[in-house]
Amino acid sequence: MAEDDEININLSYRHAGDDGGGSGEEEERGHSESDGDDSVEEEIQSYDEHSESDGDVVEDEETGDDEEEESAGVHGEVAPSTRAAVEGVTVVDADTLECVVCCWPLRPPIFQCEVGHVMCSRCRDKLAAAGRCHVCGVALGGGYWRCHAMEQLVESIRVACPHAAHGCAARPAYYDLDAHQGACPHAPCHCPGVACGFVGSTTALLDHFAAAHNWPCITKVVSSGQKFCVLLQDGFNFILADHSRGGDATASHLLIIMLNMTQQPLGHVISVLGIHPHAAAKQSSSPKMQCELKFFSFLGSNGSHHQMSKFLVECSDRVDGLPDPKQCFQFIVPSCVVREGGGGGGIRIDARITIIG
Template identity: 45%
Template sequence: MDHASSKAQSTYLIPTNCNVGHVLCSPCLNKLKNPTKCHVCGASGGFHRCHAMERLVESIHIPCPNSTFGCTARPAYHKHQRHQQACIMRSRFRCPGEACTFVGSMDALLDHFTGVHRWPCTTKVRESRSESCKLSLRSGFNFLRTNVPGATATTRTQVQFLLNSAPHPFGRAISVLCIQSQPHAAMGPGQGPSLSLTMEPKCALRYYSFENRHHCKDERLTEYNQSSKFRVACTDFSNGLPNADDYFQFVVPASVLGDSHKDNINIQFGFRIRS
């Protein structure tokens, strides 16, 4: 039985042997026209389960195809496909920076953001699904890594968002993207399947100020509160940064932004994911 050439690497193989000792795996045994007769020596009596070979086969562990991106797992051969689907290194992401060619795993991408581009990356731990995060957004790209409380084996435990704060004719626009692997038709050598989990992120943004403590341009303003809930698009930046006109923009009016806050905006950010 040549395990490397077997087409059933994602299933559990039961080694069998004839009375003489010729070994055959269970998927190949099912393909024999006459399973009661050995196809090698012609011995009758069929095939029987070979426990010694079975223990040997169970000891076969295969390195994850994403080992070059940092995955150290060596799952058993029959768990290989399942591991690829759950491997945290299974996807490679492109940097959304203009003219930047960096491609890497999520962890490498976040390190690249802070180390090369100096973009702020914030990590927030949420205890409940309804808990929101307070963020101070700088002008440009801001990245948030947070968790999904109560996540199961079929859902993500970590989620990454890009919050882009950009100038707008009426003030400042904040847009949100979820950084997530997307389905691809083909995989390159050594690259695991880039499978997208079924996600539907819904985000909530809130901007507020009281008693003009943020030095709004309009001194008559004593309290301002703005909030929106919206669906968020997912991307791995494989085709570059999506066009801002294609998704929702949270626009904070210039009249409520003081000079000291035109480049930094304090907001509350919350999200829910249906999976």
């Protein structure tokens, strides 16, 4: 409607201009001079009145059109919600998010040839000297170009951690998922109990040990290299250790140390095992540990007994059950050096866990 008004106004304006312009001689042939002037003045006045009365309407209509165009976008239609459109989106061809050379997930900085084949920075550095694209063979006059659009795309693709069910709320970029999984503090471990199928994070596992099995658990965090004393009972005993190098005992740096004490014909046999959620990974981030155990017993008039051992400790996520005790180092305390009543009340051991790698 506004567009028709604009057309009509323009026609009236042109008509008024023509009448008042260079066609005076033609008007003199059909009208008197005074009538011609009156006619022109009336028409101009009519145009002015029309402009004054309709000017606001035209302006409002034009403004309305601008608002509609702004909301509609450059394509002439209202844009759908992008957030709703990408909800639950699936990448059909994951290869499009990989470097065309090494096939590793693309991560910034990303480069492309003139045709648009993208590659990671490491492959760009290796192949730039060739002067041609490794994929299409197009000559690279100015070298590979930085592909900022692809960088923004891969940065925006976020994925849920596979351990979300165990409490992890992180959503790393898709190319950082492997690195996150290798250090996720919510990665689960399996309970070492026979016929117990509990699986949970380090913190949840400690709670499960105490609540479901009533196993002794020392929840005070022991730092690497720190000496501590523990009263071991027959069966499983658990200690929470911090394996961070900076002393930051966060959830991602907590390690469960299991000391299993059993009674054998020779005495009390103690084996040590680290329970770590990433022990089974190909490039394991689980720490390498050295354990030092000391036992001292005063035997009265018969003297005293002192023994000490240092040995390496394996780590496991308990997926395959407990390791064979014969394959582990065993710290044996002879029964004859344990004071009367010591078996029922436990054996006091001085220990130190040192992270060596």
